[in-house]
Amino acid sequence: MKRNLPIPPGWIKMNTAAALFQLIVVAALCLESTAASGKTGNRPSAGIPGSLYRQAKISGIVTDESGTPLPGVAIRIKGATNGSVTDASGKYNISIPDNSATLVFSFIGYTTQEVVAGNRTTLNIRLVAVETSLNAVVVVGYGTQKRERVTTAIASVKSENFVKGAVQDAAQLVRGKVAGLNVITPDANPTNTAQINLRGITTLTSGTSPLVLIDGVPGTLTTVAPEDIESIDVLKDGSAAAIYGTRGTNGVILITTRKVHGETPATVEVNSYVTTQKITKRLNFMNAEEYRQLVAQGKPGAFDYGATTNWLDEITRKPVSQVYNISLRGGSQNTSYIANLNYRNMEGLILRSDNKILYPRIEVTHRMFGGKLRLNANLSGYQQTFFAGTDGDSYRGDVYRNGLTYNPTDPVKDKNGNWTEHTDKTAYANPVSLLMETDGKNQNSNLRTLGTVTYTPVKGLDVMLLGSRDLYNSVRGYYETKRNYSTLRDGRNGYASRGTTRTEENLLELTANYQKQINEHDFTLLGGYSWRETNYQDYWMQNWDFPTDDFSYNNIGAGLALARGEAPERSYQSRNKLIGYFFRLNYSFQNKYLLMASFRREGSSKFGRNNKYGNFPAISAGWNIRNENFLKTSKVISALKLRGGFGITGTEPNDPYMSLNRLNFDTYTLINGEWIQVVNPATNANPDLRWEKKEETNIGVDYGLWNNRITGSLDLYRRVTRDLLMDYSVPTPPYLYNTIRANAASMENKGIEFQVNFAAIDRKTLKWTTSLNYSTNRNKLLSLSDKNFQLAAGYFDAGTTEEPIQQPIARIQIGQPIGNFWGFKSVDIDKNGYWIIEGKDGKPKPIADQQADDKQILGNGLPKHYLNFNNSISYKNFDLNITMRGAFGFQILNTPRMFYAAPVMLTRGNLLKSAYDNIYGKRPLADDQSLNYVSYYIEQGDYWKIDNITIGYNVPLKNTTVKALRVYTSGSNLATFTKYSGVDPEIGVTGLTPGLDDRNRYPATTTFTLGVSFTL
Template identity: 55%
Template sequence: MEIFCTSSSSVLRRIHNEKKQLAKLILIAPFLFGTSAYAIDSNGLNATNTTITQQKSRTITGTVVDKDGEPIIGANIIVKGTSNGTITDINGAYTLEVPDNAVIQISYIGYLSQEIPVKGQNSIKIHLIEDTQSLDEVVVVGYGTQKKGEVASAISSVKSDNFVKVPTTDAAQLIRGQVAGLNVVTPDANPVGGSQITLRGAGTLISSATPLVLIDGVPGDLNTVSPDAIEQIDILKDGSAAAIYGTRGTNGVILITTKSARGEMPTEVDVNAYVATQQITKKLPFFDAAGYRQLVEQGKAGAQDEGASTDWLDEVMQTPLTQIYNITLRGGSKNTNYVASFEYRGIEGIMKRTKNQMYYPRVEITHRMFNDKLKLNANLSGYKQTYFAGSDDDNGFNKEVYRNAITYNPTTPVRDAEGNWSESPAKTDYLNPVALVEEVEGENQAMNLRMHASASFTPIEGLEIKYLVSSNNYYQTRGYYETTKHIASYKNGRTGFASRGTKRKVDDMSELTASYRKTLKDHTFNILAGYSWMRTNWQFYWMQNFNFPSDDYTFNGMGTGQALKDGRANEFSEQKENKLIGYFGRFNYSYKGKYMFAASIRHEGSSKFGANHKWGNFPSVSGAWSIKDESFLEDSKLISQLKVRAGYGITGTEPGDPYMSLNTLDFGTYVYYNGGFIKTTRPGSNPNPDLRWEKKKETNVGLDFGFLQDRITGSVDYYNRKTEDLLWNYSVPTPPFLYNSMTANGGSIRNTGVEVSVTVVPVQTRDWQWITSMNYSTNKSKLLSLSSDQYVSNDYSDQGWLPEPMQMASHRIQVGEPIGNFYGYKSIDIDENGHWIIEGADGKPKPIEEQVPEDKKIIGNGLPKHFLNWNNTVRYKNFDFTVTMRGAFGFDILNSAKLQFGSPIMLTRGNIFNTAYDKVYGKVPLADDQGLQYVSYYVEKGDYWKIDNLTLGYTFNFNKWLKSLRVYGTISNLATITGYSGIDPEVGIGGLTPGIDDKSRYPAARTYTLGVSVKF
């Protein structure tokens, strides 16, 4: 009997390879892994399971071939519901003993899987049909979706199955290391902190570099939605893909699609739960109590034995316990679907009193009516967040706690003999870290409520008219209090200090789109037109007060403080609003799936722009050629995919403040008049009617490929992006201007780079699968100009600020140079007395005491030139094992902790590194009187390679009501290979001052997770 398999599904398109040698390797692979349930006979490989059935059985034979009749080698054939199976040999043949009533399952990567009843047959020939779903796979693009095979721009897509399994507060860490060019950095383990994201380098100077984030088409943030609710994340990387979003698309676009229910389906329940704990990855080499006492014995200046032995870092750290629970309910009928979920995330940090609690509720309902011509969707979601406020800001962690924990004298007791906190008020910036934790009360509470609804009408086939309305509301209230026993109360001569504040941000959006898709023989057209309106309202106020009669009411008794009544405390409030309106359209064309063309335009206006530049145009064009579908490659068994892409697009960036272009008023000045002070009104800034958007012009050329039945797939992209009309703060003359500074457009910067992604399936058998993927990216930036025809600036600008006693800039941006350069003195030696010798402006050595500003040089760069990520997934039967690794190379780090605490002179301010008296350059230690200097000795190579995430899981398959149960364990930030001597080389890479390892940073941590996932 001959059977043609035409149903079921797969997730990858695989074209059969007739290369015999590769096939033999595939067949032998199970034995390399020690699969003892198979045996080889003289006819090749008959992998017969040794399990003997007790039922009446028969032996069936046959072959498995593709559509051209070519044998498929290594196809899996298994008796449904058992482990009894085999794989086809090099001729595509198989032999298998089965029960008379058996159903056999046939599968092979790249083909549609099938189930066939035996029904008394002795010979079954099977034709497998290629799975083309890889090219038909849907990716999300601006205002719609496209088949992957039709995409002509640089777009990357990551499904939830491939997310990094790690407890996280934002969605960025789910795709860390999986998208070439998208660099996700987690500079510390603060549970309230977030990820830093850069896409294709630094393309702005003072504007935000964060990509636009849209969740189901509605603007949001990376922590807006629960990571467990995300189905897919798509990244629009180049200008041709992002231009449809106009002034918001310069930094790229991240499109998040949440999980939903589609069509008629029984009720499903998913339960996910996991617990995690952390430990610090590395401690800096400070003197312990015994070592410190040796310094006292040596008579070192500043060393003083106070009789105790205290591990201050241990005093302020904890063993955290993170708990995350998620339940999702989804189902529906032919016409109505629903999704409801609730999640609790309680993420604790390794520092005491650092905990982030979040609750994520979500309800979504979709209803179809009038024979599916009308689809209605309503979604209500958001989160509630609560975390400890250890300082008077949003960070949730007081950096002074960690810094003082590593520098406080280890012989000082936590409390003195009278039970009071041990303090040294005379010392600058020297505070008892335990008291900093215990003598404060603070809480930040935030709530995000997202409401959006849409109606889609399809009056005729191919035409969809959609109206979307949304409101995204964020509210935050924070309170902070320092008790009367807090060191600040003593130093500032006050009794208690309180701060209270609130934020409110509302984004209202309304969008109307119409799309029409039509296929005429070999021609496919897709036309999109739309209108978008968005309003953002921001409100903020805060107040401070001190001198309270009691600590009992903390920040909840603001009115009981005296300072506000005396006019000595601060208060502030403001409200801002801006609007953004856009008209946009896109045209897509495909001929036979071989030649693809796309063009888009967005005409957009913003209230942030000056009167002379309210509107702008943002066009794009892209095209692709599927060479594989040409006649000369159509029958190739070696090449399974080959497509060339090219695109060009213009995007923009809005100014940050909505009122930079306008006349503003300042009410903060007082004058003495007629015997008293009165408040005056005056202009608050220089208006700029010519203020406009930054304009990025980007060209992208790419190649998508697949070889050996798609066992090897990947892409290569080259981009060249130039950002013009950079927003910058210029010095202007007074008069004619009222103030000597103005924000205006001028200057340009260029970024070029290459991105390569490769995925290989080295092993694919019935029991074994190994998928390995690697991606690489490199970026080179160059500041082309800082001036324009109207506004002239110096060719350089110093950025960043190192704290006292150095008090100087850390970086310099300069025309002709890349962003991220460290700028300081180049140390080349040390003299016999332990003082630095630097290289002067003339290139000759000179003592550090003779330094002049002209001696400063570029001494490193804080932005990595190369990023490399390597991800591996191995599956054996029900076991799965994943390891993700990533690295950054070609960059430097300013080790600010070593700069300050690796110098003997800092012993007068507290504890120091136990390496502070080591020889420098192999000669002599630094002198006790050598002051802190910003020299290149403290700028270290930052190259690193991380074993970032390791996960081992096992899936149990049960009956119909309990579909599966997966148990897994994960270790995150497992190991780091680096020559950097600080805590962790993964430091901040954003802004104009990248690469600084903050001496007060929240420490890096290793996370251990145990989780369970149940599907009912």
């Protein structure tokens, strides 16, 4: 006898997304059909109405999210009075009048769930707990945990609390929301991402970006569309991040994409918004009439070419950007799906700067065998296209710089229609020509496939196998025409570049998680294995001297430079592996005394043969004081937990072959009139190369007052990073090469983080919640040497001021923090307009008599204090969100002022109006005073920003297919209160030269957004 295949509840309601899932799980369904032979769920025979076979009762089990039965859950028929209650095992049964009846499941502390009965006799329900400060679930390494039992420093931000309005990446969603996580947006380049600094700078040469995991798989801040993110969790301290070993030193950001929880009818959500921008602040350069006054005064370098041109206006526009996000989701008790499509068309303030991205994602989850087996398939990625303003990048810095400094009396084109150019000046080019005589495009694609199989053989034990492949491809092309400045300056006569990059990252992880409660003891054990392989490939080629511009970069072999042996080519490939074994124990006694211990042993092919493996232990403990008898009756203290932890994490170097001897084939020597390729050493082998190791201690307290009307946390931490990687000079011989990368330095960061959340007003029609967070960090370099490798001077210099000054910007010195500006301290100006500086003896001296040892610390570019203030107000159908933030206790090197407030630069173009202001109230600088890096150009950088204001209205709807409709408007970077004279004091805080306001940086903007979202 032929038996019909059982159909999961709600299957026939699914659309194309669910149909795709049929291809994935059809075999599993066949297995389930065999195992469930004779059970309910079969369709009636063809030709017989299904209602004749309808049973009058529905039964099932109601559980929580972990699968624990819930007794006392109320079940009723919507619109009727009859109902039922679950028994001690969570079981229930209830009579229903017809197939269209809707069952309502409600229980104190859980979200009420409504389910249409349909053609079912068995209906099992999972209720989701209402989130409070105590039972809120946060994502931790390889799992989740209730906030009440967390013993480490973890911050969690849900989607409803994200920064509203237009954002470019995931980090901007939590800007100002997490104490100690500093998210900086230094410019408005549409292809840039935010800079992240978590608890200070911890490295000298390695990367500073945190590990970003999207649904457990490594990615970047732009791997997923911001509108498709459900929550972001930040593992801040070492005891939380140690489970990730070598990748956890800079912190871990766990991004969870939107999911379907429980039975959900097919739902369509649409969110769309349009934005425009304006430049935040224009630097006050001279216009044409003011410049002509300099010509009339006979100032050296000033020439009047007869035109009136606003060059900044010529290279900028009023951009209009659009974002569309469409999400389809639904599910039954056994099968859920979500399909999301996001399209972003971002226009930049500068002409031709753009960024077009398409993000597709589809995820399907299926439960079978009574929920014991769970299958999840996730397919996502993006396609990105943007104009390449320079070779391989979207933005060419000298376009903006020349837009400020090009002579305002010069026309854009001369009378013959040619671009006006002056090749006799250094670093001086027509900015419109640089844009228009360039053709370039970058095309990037990312495909991420992720699958998990989770098996629960016994209650409390979950065994999960995760496999993923992340494939990234980039194809780039760039061309400078025969009319480009490079032809006039360098004789290129048409220049082309072509290149491609491919990165493949494969990940396989097997984990087992076991939860067990024995009387008042709760145990959670995690064990796992992780294998990751990364393969990177890149090549590029260049050519110039083309017969025509018609081919652009698409016929690169037509250039003559390659045939003459002048054009370079390069290709490269690398591969590395990372293998880890890890274990974690979480223990709770009476929900009062908490313990977490973890250990990860990890091996990497990037390190020397003597240090392939490293150990990364962590331990933390907590005391839920509120659960003690002496506080149980307190009406003031509703939550109080003391916690402390210690953990060790590591940092990988970027280059996978630094521990090996490498040869260089790029040099040639002339022997007997013939150029012969020479093989020479490129690096020294270092078999002792190992991880940078960060040891961190964290002590914190979580609190809640007056029934959690006020909640928050306080953390104090100290982190010491040892075995920092640096390049050291070594003798040759015995070494083959004169430098070696080795682990020898150490650094300290310590600080305080404080957060308070206050539900100020909580009424039916009026609600106001406010939060304030503060963080401070102190950084100090402890050492630059060890017993094997020494830096005798005890310091090294970093950064450069560019020509014509060409001096180091910062000094990295033992006993001092990273970010110290190092230069001459200006104290006065003499009667002839020349700088007077302070000598090493503290006495003033002419700058012409400067000595290297006259330099001193002039300030520091790392803010010592960060303060963020967030407010959310709702009144009836209106809502208002205001985000404010600030940074204090730091200085900025104003390089635009240093270069363009000096009269001598008139020979290179336009100047700031302040170039002829009195210095120290005496007189302007002399016309021939050379450019100098002095303290006069270092300014206080403190600022306070009204960062975002969003006003929304939820339109009331009745008798319509639209379930929800919201319109909103938003403004970002609206106002900045600062004494800094530059464009924007929000500048980079990473690397060894923080606080540098680059004169070439893409300008900052104020953004205005109008959006609508609705649900069907």
